[in-house]
Amino acid sequence: MGNRIGVVEDDVNIQNIVSAYLKKEGYDVIISDTAEAAWEIWETYPPDMWILDIMLPGMDGYEFCKKIRNESEVPIIIISAKDEEIDKILGLELGGDDYLTKPFSPRELVARVKRLFKRAFLKNNNEEPTQEKVKIDQLLINKEERRIxxxxxxYEVTTKEFDMLLLLVENVNRAFSREELLIKIWGDDYFGSDRAVDDLVKRLRKKLPDLPLETVWGFGYRLRYGEET
Incomplete structure (x- = not known):
């Protein structure tokens, strides 16, 4: 059997359709009606990926996503009837890797599942060995433990906050455009607005107000250290 996928969805019709398409592609699928039931699965036999509805009875999808992200980098695809940009940003900022709006094409979902598994495989197998810790001035990043x-x-940070800060630290004083940051942090198949970048920077500045995270007007952002003003 292939990779194991947990589907958290309380709509029986969507459960059946998603399960049928994923099983046809060789994936092992386990369905949960609630986030509470999905969490029990996570603690006993964790899936390799989650497909997660936002509007759930009891614990909602956002809270479940946060709980998973506190423990793992397992890929998460969020599905929701909400189509506002802020909902997409919030879902991705809480640790989701991709977002689909209902109604969606099951074939599109399968395509995104494949892309995420491929990206995870490449990351796990092709990344060059790196130093475990990176330090600049009073900022220390533990890369293995993903701690700041x-x-x-x-400081507690989200998955994307960590990824952006690490990227800027490893390329200190380099200015990145918003488009570059979208591609490097969200992936080249992310189709959302660059507002996601601005929102992420705003969150980092709020958590680390003294951090020299500068706006390069009309372009993007950079982390500035050691250069004369």
């Missing part, structure tokens, strides 16, 4: 320390204090 600033001025001796640890």
């Amino acid at each position: 320390f600033y001025k001796g204090e640890e």
Whole structure:
């Protein structure tokens, strides 16, 4: 059997359609009606990917996504009837890797599942060995544990916040355009607005107000250290 996919969805029709298409592609599928039931599965036999509805009875999809992200980088595809840009940004900022709006094509879902598994495989097998920790001034990043320390204090960050900060630290003083940041952090198959980048920067600045994360007007952002103003 192929990769194991957990589907968290309370609509029986969507459950059946998604399950049928995924099983046809060779995936092992397990269905949950609620996030609470899905969490029990996660603790006993965790899937290799989640397909997660937002509007669920009890614990909603956003909260479930946050809980998973506190423990793992497993790929998560969020599906929802909400189509506002802010909902997409929120879902991705909480750790979702992709977002589909209902009604969606089952074939499109399968295509995105394949892309995410391929990206995860390449990341796990083709990344060059890197130093475990990166330090600039009073900012320390533990890459293996995905932890951020600033001025001796640890800060909680989301998956995308960590990815952006690591990218900027490893390319200190380099200006990145919003488009570059979208591609490097969300992937080249992300079709959302570059508002997601601005929102991510805003969140980092709020958490780390003294961090020299600068706006390059009309272009993008950079982390500035060691250069004269």
